[in-house]
Amino acid sequence: MEKQVLRFKVNGDEYEVFIHPKTLLAEVIRDHLGFTGTKRGCETVSCGACTVNVNGRSVKSCSVLAIQCEGMEVTTVEGLEKNGKLSPIQRAFLDHGSYQCGFCTPGMLMSSTAFISEAKNPTKDQIKESIEGNVCRCTGYNSIVRAIEAVTQGKYKEE
Amino acid sequence: MSFKCPACNKEWPNSKQVARHMFGTGDKAHRAWIESQGHSYIELLLAQTTEAGNKSYEILSDLIEKAQDKL
Amino acid sequence: MSHAKYSVINTHVHNIDGVAKVTGRATYTFDVKLPGMLYGKILRSPHPHARIISIDATRAMELSGVKIVVTGKDTLGIKQGIWRRYEELCDEQVLPLEKVRYIGEPVAAVAAVTEEIAEMALDLIDVEYEVLPAVYEPLEAIKKEAPTIHEGVERNVNVTRHIEWGDVDEAFDEADYIREDWFKCSGQAHMCMETRAAVSSFTPEGKLTCWASTQSAYYTQGLLAGVLGLREGDVRVLAPYVGGGFGGKFELDAAMFCSAVMSMKLFKPVKVVFTREEDFIASKRRTPMFYYVRTGIKKDGTFCARESRMFSNGGAYTGMGATALYLSGFFHSFPYKWRGYRYDGYRVYTNTLPSTSMRGFGAPQAMFCSEQQIDWICADLGLDPFEVRRKNGHTEGYEVPGQAFIASCGLEQCINEIEKWVKAKGKLPANRGIGISSCGFMSGGIFNWFDSPYSFSSAVITINVDGTCELHVGCQDIGQGSNTTMAIIAAETLGVKVEDIRVHSGDTAHCPADLGAWGSRQTLMAGNAVKMACEDAKKQLLEFAYAEMGINIVYDLDIKDRWVHIVARPERGLPYGDLVKKALRAKDGQRIMGRGYYTPHRKGMISPAYSYMMQAVDAEVDPETGKIKIHEVMTAHDCGQPINQLGLVGQLEGAASMALGYAYLEDMPFEDGKMMNPNLVDYKVIKAPEMPEAGIIEIDTYEPEGPYGAKEAGEGLTNPTAAALGNAIYNAMGIQMKELPITPERVRKALREKKEQEAQK
Numbered sequence: 001m002e003k004q005v006l007r008f009k010v011n012g013d014e015y016e017v018f019i020h021p022k023t024l025l026a027e028v029i030r031d032h033l034g035f036t037g038t039k040r041g042c043e044t045v046s047c048g049a050c051t052v053n054v055n056g057r058s059v060k061s062c063s064v065l066a067i068q069c070e071g072m073e074v075t076t077v078e079g080l081e082k083n084g085k086l087s088p089i090q091r092a093f094l095d096h097g098s099y100q101c102g103f104c105t106p107g108m109l110m111s112s113t114a115f116i117s118e119a120k121n122p123t124k125d126q127i128k129e130s131i132e133g134n135v136c137r138c139t140g141y142n143s144i145v146r147a148i149e150a151v152t153q154g155k156y157k158e159e
Numbered sequence: 160m161s162f163k164c165p166a167c168n169k170e171w172p173n174s175k176q177v178a179r180h181m182f183g184t185g186d187k188a189h190r191a192w193i194e195s196q197g198h199s200y201i202e203l204l205l206a207q208t209t210e211a212g213n214k215s216y217e218i219l220s221d222l223i224e225k226a227q228d229k230l
Numbered sequence: 231m232s233h234a235k236y237s238v239i240n241t242h243v244h245n246i247d248g249v250a251k252v253t254g255r256a257t258y259t260f261d262v263k264l265p266g267m268l269y270g271k272i273l274r275s276p277h278p279h280a281r282i283i284s285i286d287a288t289r290a291m292e293l294s295g296v297k298i299v300v301t302g303k304d305t306l307g308i309k310q311g312i313w314r315r316y317e318e319l320c321d322e323q324v325l326p327l328e329k330v331r332y333i334g335e336p337v338a339a340v341a342a343v344t345e346e347i348a349e350m351a352l353d354l355i356d357v358e359y360e361v362l363p364a365v366y367e368p369l370e371a372i373k374k375e376a377p378t379i380h381e382g383v384e385r386n387v388n389v390t391r392h393i394e395w396g397d398v399d400e401a402f403d404e405a406d407y408i409r410e411d412w413f414k415c416s417g418q419a420h421m422c423m424e425t426r427a428a429v430s431s432f433t434p435e436g437k438l439t440c441w442a443s444t445q446s447a448y449y450t451q452g453l454l455a456g457v458l459g460l461r462e463g464d465v466r467v468l469a470p471y472v473g474g475g476f477g478g479k480f481e482l483d484a485a486m487f488c489s490a491v492m493s494m495k496l497f498k499p500v501k502v503v504f505t506r507e508e509d510f511i512a513s514k515r516r517t518p519m520f521y522y523v524r525t526g527i528k529k530d531g532t533f534c535a536r537e538s539r540m541f542s543n544g545g546a547y548t549g550m551g552a553t554a555l556y557l558s559g560f561f562h563s564f565p566y567k568w569r570g571y572r573y574d575g576y577r578v579y580t581n582t583l584p585s586t587s588m589r590g591f592g593a594p595q596a597m598f599c600s601e602q603q604i605d606w607i608c609a610d611l612g613l614d615p616f617e618v619r620r621k622n623g624h625t626e627g628y629e630v631p632g633q634a635f636i637a638s639c640g641l642e643q644c645i646n647e648i649e650k651w652v653k654a655k656g657k658l659p660a661n662r663g664i665g666i667s668s669c670g671f672m673s674g675g676i677f678n679w680f681d682s683p684y685s686f687s688s689a690v691i692t693i694n695v696d697g698t699c700e701l702h703v704g705c706q707d708i709g710q711g712s713n714t715t716m717a718i719i720a721a722e723t724l725g726v727k728v729e730d731i732r733v734h735s736g737d738t739a740h741c742p743a744d745l746g747a748w749g750s751r752q753t754l755m756a757g758n759a760v761k762m763a764c765e766d767a768k769k770q771l772l773e774f775a776y777a778e779m780g781i782n783i784v785y786d787l788d789i790k791d792r793w794v795h796i797v798a799r800p801e802r803g804l805p806y807g808d809l810v811k812k813a814l815r816a817k818d819g820q821r822i823m824g825r826g827y828y829t830p831h832r833k834g835m836i837s838p839a840y841s842y843m844m845q846a847v848d849a850e851v852d853p854e855t856g857k858i859k860i861h862e863v864m865t866a867h868d869c870g871q872p873i874n875q876l877g878l879v880g881q882l883e884g885a886a887s888m889a890l891g892y893a894y895l896e897d898m899p900f901e902d903g904k905m906m907n908p909n910l911v912d913y914k915v916i917k918a919p920e921m922p923e924a925g926i927i928e929i930d931t932y933e934p935e936g937p938y939g940a941k942e943a944g945e946g947l948t949n950p951t952a953a954a955l956g957n958a959i960y961n962a963m964g965i966q967m968k969e970l971p972i973t974p975e976r977v978r979k980a981l982r983e984k985k986e987q988e989a990q991k
């Protein structure tokens with residue numbers, strides 16, 4: 001199979017890469033573009049460490065071919081901060097200690113970001129379900145849920 | 160009254176404690192002494208775990224008591 | 231001394247690595263990329279036990295992009311182990327020369343220009359094996375006819391440990407009631423989010439740099455130097471961020487070893503990262519244990535004697551299994567006073583995945599047996615489980631004969647708090663119960679089986695002209711937050727703010743040696759080193775303030791919140807920043823440096839200090855499916871003085887999630903030596919919707935040996951949960967669960983058996 005050109009936006013910037021069609025989105029993000037914030041923790045689309053947003057939707061980037069994202073807007077954890085200003089969910093994570101080793105954190109942040117943009121006054125159970133696909137071995141999830149809840153309750157309104 | 164370990168001469172108040180020490184140490188010198196008494200160190204150890212009671216400790220402490228004269 | 235009001239300690243401090251972690255800036259070994267870097271893959275044994283007859287890599291080398299294939303023959307063939315002090319326990323050649331002893335053991339390694347090519351090359355390496363008979367269970371492996379796994383090790387008995395005090399037989403004679411039970415505790419995978427990973431770079435000056443996902447950069451440095459024939463000083467290990475450890479990452483693993491061996495041959499960087507499947511099948515696991523427990527107790531609930539015998543499934547190599555064997559037996563007596571206690575532990579080699587340390591270090595297994603049996607005895611005799619634990623519990627000043635001195639102990643308060651909490655819950659609906667378990671744990675070990683000549687922990691603090699400080703420590707942050715904890719202790723001691731402290735860790739070239747993150751040792755040991763270093767620096771700094779201020783000899787100076795002041799008259803003083811500048815000029819431009827270190831001395835056989843706790847688990851059982859739902863976990867916890875507030879909550883909740891997984895979710899079935907579910911679909915770790923609220927009640931004590939009275943938190947918290955869940959199920963359904971994990975199948979089986987027994991009556 002021949003390589004082809006992929007043109008898409010990542011974190012607000014246009015990128016053009018020349019890749020093999022079977023390259024995963026996770027591989028393009030990490031290896032071709034160098035955004036190593038997005039991690040990989042399994043081979044079975046089970047851990048969520050590779051979660052990014054594609055056109056605002058939460059996607060496991062190991063389950064998607066990069067060429068499927070032609071013309072789309074991808075956001076990774078590196079794209080959450082704007083000019084050094086952290087997003088509300090990032091600030092909430094800091095306040096609540098919602099990470100320990102940090103390896104699942106980028107994926108958690110991206111799942112949360114997609115959920116928060118759509119959810120209206122979610123219950124705690126709904127918040128937990130939103131991160132069901134993200135495995136964390138360190139925190140026991142509750143501090144992550146508290147952070148998401150605080151954001152959905154409007155405690156981190158952007159000035 | 161004190162009892163000496165026949166392999167390393169460490170002293171203990173009773174022979175059962177010497178036996179525990181010999182099981183616990185398990186190095187060449189201690190095993191060698193037990194073998195020299197016609198018993199297998201490993202067999203005594205395994206009997207201790209797989210059988211009820213503490214026969215192995217009793218066997219060993221008897222041997223230790225008998226050996227005190229020679230020490 | 232109670233939880234005094236501190237400026238920094240036990241306040242809401244953000245983790246100092248937080249911004250790096252939430253913005254994707256944190257670079258793990260998994261992310262390291264160097265110019266010219268090659269990718270390594272490992273060929274693994276498909277057999278549980280076989281002799282290696284020949285390895286032919288000709289076809290692999292012919293594949294374009296493949297740079298090298300190495301086998302045991304390309305190494306020094308050194309048998310290594312983390313118990314460096316005891317030769318007979320150094321039993322593992324990472325790339326074996328003669329035999330393979332478990333499915334998944336490395337046999338050869340390849341380095342190629344891409345990961346894909348390296349993986350293709352694996353299929354082109356021809357290995358001829360002579361398959362040998364294998365044995366998988368310890369009680370089979372000790373039989374006379376069992377195959378010998380390590381030459382010269384009789385009956386495959388790898389290590390034995392015996393702990394005893396009092397006259398056990400006499401103590402049993404005093405007992406009114408004796409109960410005995412057998413238990414089977416499973417293994418568990420560490421399942422760190424970052425799998426085992428290493429990048430090694432060997433350069434023409436003969437120096438090796440190794441990025442490793444490790445819990446101890448110093449151990450990795452020493453072990454690598456040992457097996458590669460290098461000086462420790464010529465090996466640099468870097469571990470800036472580590473994606474979890476939990477006890478599985480302080481030994482020498484195949485990622486570290488194979489990447490280093492190949493880099494040394496090629497003079498190019500080589501990266502080896504385990505796939506999730508490899509991480510499951512080829513990194514050591516929690517030790518499976520078979521426990522026989524016999525307990526004698528008086529009618530009034532006084533404990534008389536306990537005698538336990540334990541077989542552990544050691545798997546193919548020793549790893550940290552020797553320590554787990556001892557600690558399990560020691561903590562099996564915790565937290566009670568026994569007149570007579572005897573523990574005989576046997577670690578047995580089998581042809582399965584080697585077992586090692588994992589959070590709790592043998593104590594979760596020990597408590598599963600002990601705490602459940604205590605509840606069953608209480609039920610048999612009509613005694614109150616809280617009262618019995620209170621009656622026999624450790625107290626401050628108690629000496630575990632010949633083993634440990636308990637200098638601080640909040641156990642009774644823990645029991646009282648949980649008793650209140652449970653009573654307040656009132657009557658629960660059908661099929662729902664609350665179970666309790668108490669326990670204690672070590673704050674680091676006194677043992678030096680690594681044979682390190684260095685202090686167990688060391689620290690150096692250097693004060694810059696603007697008052698910011700460089701704190702160099704050897705303790706390793708693996709997510710538990712030790713960088714932050716050390717910054718907090720430094721800031722409190724020196725009298726500055728956390729943002730004034732830059733912590734340097736995870737680099738053997740710049741940081742002092744430290745035994746690393748295991749046995750819950752760092753807050754106490756590295757914390758003491760940091761406190762000592764900062765007290766030293768503060769003393770040096772204050773000399774200049776004393777000189778300048780000319781105060782009466784009876785007055786003391788101190789620094790708090792960047793304000794140097796007379797303690798008795800805090801309004802008199804000068805800013806810390808001004809003092810630093812004066813001191814620097816006075817010392818000819820030389821920065822003030824404080825040094826600190828800590829090694830426990832004369833602290834018994836185990837640890838300088840012990841944490842205590844009681845945990846309650848509120849669980850519900852579905853009688854049809856056997857499925858368990860955890861409603862809530864509550865822990866009353868004595869860790870002395872909490873240092874890192876956010877970190878402590880994180881450790882409690884995290885420990886509960888891992889321990890619950892061990893208790894009822896994480897099954898690791900093996901068949902003929904092969905792990906049946908080495909992936910995250912079939913190996914069930916707890917997910918967000920299943921995680922219950924896990925509250926904490928902190929009990930106020932002060933540990934004299936710990937920095938500011940602190941002791942461990944985070945590992946001890948994994949110990950009680952399996953037992954507490956078992957007791958909850960017993961209270962809810964009347965069934966006794968003697969095997970882990972408590973799967974729905976096992977629950978249904980126990981319910982069926984109970985029904986049959988009742989029908990027979």
